[in-house]
Amino acid sequence: xxxxxxxxxxxxxxxxxxxxxxxxxxxxxxxxxxxxxxxxxxxxxxxxxxxxxxxxxx
Numbered sequence: 799x800x801x802x803x804x805x806x807x808x809x810x811x812x813x814x815x816x817x818x819x820x821x822x823x824x825x826x827x828x829x830x831x832x833x834x835x836x837x838x839x840x841x842x843x844x845x846x847x848x849x850x851x852x853x854x855x856x
Contacts, residue, residue: 800838804845811851827856 807826814821828836839845840855 800835800842800845803835804839807839807851808847811848821851823853824851825854825856826852 807824811821811824826836826840828834836855840849840852843849846852
């Protein structure tokens, strides 16, 4: 599941870059198990192509 969430974040970043959006503030959030998965992708470098794209985790 964490891989799928990371893929969604990576896809979103690629789309935003393609339409020339300046990436300054991408926040991710989750509740309960979703919160655990978001924390996992935000802190484990194996999930995101560029972990610096996330401004914060809620």
